[in-house]
Amino acid sequence: MSLDAYIAGLPKAELHLHIEGSLEPELMFELARRNKVSIPFDSVEAVRAAYDFSNLQDFLDIYYAGAEVLRTEQDFHDLALAYFRRAAADNVRHAEIFFDPQTHTDRGLPFGVAADGLLSGMKAAETELGVTSKLILCFLRHLDEAAAIDTLNAAEPWLDRIAGVGLDSSEVGHPPSKFRHVFERAGHMGLKRVAHAGEEGPPAYVWEALDVLQIDRMDHGNRSMEDPRLIERLADERMTLTVCPLSNLKLCVVRDLKDHPVPEMLRRGIHVTLNSDDPAYFGGYVNDNYRRLADAVGLSREQVTLMARNSFEGSFLDAADKAARIAEVEAWAARSA
Template structure:
């Protein structure tokens, strides 16, 4: 592990909270809530986390959501992730979660916000970590479900950092949700959308024009469209790239094929993130190590992506200034001449 990476103050903008559930926590919550899993031992759960394809990943992810039954469970999960953030010197984190997964099981949507909010409150007190939740629409469940979810999110807008669009991308461009996102903007919440991961560059254009996004989650297919690259160079819309996730889900077969270095060299506003770190075996720090080892990413690139993440975050301006100052001070210490 690079000491520079280990001590670098970090910011994470693209992480699904259920994707931070480690195998031991899955077993713990399953036992607490009397949920029967297809695994009997920790070793069996750990083996399941070595999934071979997208279907196996989705099944594993859904099993993780099934063991969450209360605000307390969300609190424990969020606390677990933010403790990991503290160990990796992540100073600000923004996490995705939807309510639909739990509402469909007859659980109250308030438990999602209550549990995640409590976890962040404790992390602020214990570790000085800022951040919060991005309410999420599950795009493949359609516009009507998203409209129902927006009705709830709108009532709790002050508790959210923003609204995102996630899940199965192909077949569900942001244009289908334009009317809802118009309402989100009218309510004063920023919008982000997963686009250009499995879907083509046209889905990124749709996220920009139809959803009015402040950030694009993933965005790696932007390089397929020179006009889009030029637009992103000019506008500097942030891209929350998740390298280890892309390799685990076979968007790229090997990390040395990843385009993150090319994106940076083209002047795009790239940030680095973990997506579903427990499932992909790589939290933010491990993603940084992987791209430095296999993609030609330098320490200067990591510094640039961290400043990008601070600017792209939904922290208020005083907190952004604090984060920038903390990074400045670390770099002054690291780069100070010896002797």
């Protein structure tokens, strides 16, 4: 069996997925027509041509423009279910998806429009596709902490259906410590804590995410590899890193996939997972990230299997569900030996 075929059948979890970033151009146009929203593109091809970014901010500008077509609970339901259908085709068995409520509340939508629509899409995905999922509320770091606290307050009626909080958007100039108090409060509420750090920001941001925000999982973390003490700590603590190779390439975090740090992360004992981040914008879903990285750096079947196992170990599933999913990984590996 080829490595491509092995990856295709390998059960895996996705732990770093921005649901708004799974908005494919075809669905963008469909929702724009449905909601009578004007968008600055005249064709699907024009949208795809615009996906030529040189940095994170270039991407975010078009990302926020695309979100304008999302107006109703049904829109968010359809967005979620479209992602889960694509993920199921990659044999994703569990996904923990981010959403950015401030992107929507700041343009006048009630918190529940996005939350209820996504939750209904997640429920449909479990019923129809057998894919389980959890929802993570992310704060936009280019806004202030007071806005994040307001968002957490607005989320309270939904917190029994939200697994955790995260931190995303423009990283440079917005260190994790800026959100110390809202993360502390979220922890007291029993929510898991994750944060983007060390994508474009320096290793110091990773230290802050660990020590100030007290995160349970690290999103990206690439620049951790610049700090030997940090590498050792991440490995010793088995901190899961949700790495996104095609995103890193598209946003010029790495110049070429052959230069990606995943092989060195694995060699140093870091708990790496592979994810798609914003797949509609970055040119690939989970299996594309596995395959293209494997081709670029020569990943072995054992390394690919380890990262799939890591994806379940690093998830927020309970111990029994983790064990069941990891058993699926091991069974596939044994059948394919």
